Amino acid sequence: MNRTHAVIPPLSAYKARHVLMTVTDGVASITLNRPEKKNPLTFDSYDELTAIFAAARKDETTHAFVISGAGGNFSSGGDVLEIIGPLTEMNVPQLLRFTEMTGDLVKTMRACPQPIISAIDGICAGAGAIIAMASDLRFGTEASKIAFLFNRVGLAGCDMGACAMLPRIIGQGRASELLYTGRALGGAEAERWGFFNRLVDPANLIEEATKLARQLASGPTFANGMTKRMLQAEWAMSIDDAVEAEAIAQALCMKTEDFRRAYEAFANKQKPVFKGD
Incomplete structure (x- = not known):
């Protein structure tokens, strides 16, 4: 087969x-x-x-x-x-x-x-x-x-x-x-x-x-994908390793335009419109 x-x-x-x-x-x-x-x-x-x-x-x-x-x-x-x-x-x-x-x-x-x-x-x-x-x-x-x-x-x-x-x-x-x-x-x-x-x-x-x-x-799709990735990967990690891995993952998310959009929308009392980048 x-x-x-x-x-x-x-x-x-x-x-x-x-x-x-x-x-x-x-x-x-x-x-x-x-x-x-x-x-x-x-x-x-x-x-x-x-x-x-x-x-x-x-x-x-x-x-x-x-x-x-x-x-x-x-x-x-x-x-x-x-x-x-x-x-x-x-x-x-x-x-x-x-x-x-x-x-x-x-x-x-x-x-x-x-x-x-x-x-x-x-x-x-x-x-x-x-x-x-x-x-x-x-x-x-x-x-x-x-x-x-x-x-x-x-x-x-x-x-x-x-x-x-x-x-x-x-x-x-x-x-x-x-x-x-x-x-x-x-x-x-x-x-x-x-x-x-x-x-x-x-x-x-x-x-x-x-x-x-x-x-x-319609949400921050790069960040959602990172959440899914870490939910999967952390099954095999210790707590210390998971905390370190999440620090890297979150730092990457902080470089997205969606993170910037969310901040700017919050500062202007608006709802953010995410684009996944």
Whole structure:
């Protein structure tokens, strides 16, 4: 399975083939769009999502992402017939190439400087739950069901970075429960545990997520990217190293024009208009 990620143009000009994507006012909206099967992922959609987030690192016009699913569900995970079935016939080197490919999606989501918001309704399972986990912010509904169900299909919970990331979001004990049992986490419980930033009425889910994305996209985007970079990097740092790293990061932000604009706007009792430079 020798797969290479597609090279894509700037996101505003890119025509997605395996997901839906539009870019408006600096916000890229991605929709997992196989509603008849609860939006499962395929080899091709994995590749395309990875390519999109990889391209986002060099895209200076896209400043935030919203990911959602069509038809009242987020994603049921890997497609049983198109992914799970073929995996049972692969040898170990082929399987390793597959698991590394799925991990590349998480890596590119975390490496792109833009904040990613997942808007989650209905089923959010397996790799779908991983996409939600790898996002920076998560909006859910009362009807959401989050399931890291790898254990229920005979696999370990350590999939695509779950054992590293999920405990940092909801705590070690709660993450252990989900990864050992594969049980579903309901919407209200997911908010109480800190997996969801907030619960939203299903009718307003995309609107609310997009509203926040536009707010972030209109903010100091270089600084937002630095915040994301440091949130990621500091997981492996001591407190002293983190303080030193943040001193460098903040000094760089202080050289941006957005910092100067904010000062001048404050001095003139105006609201700053950020441009990301």
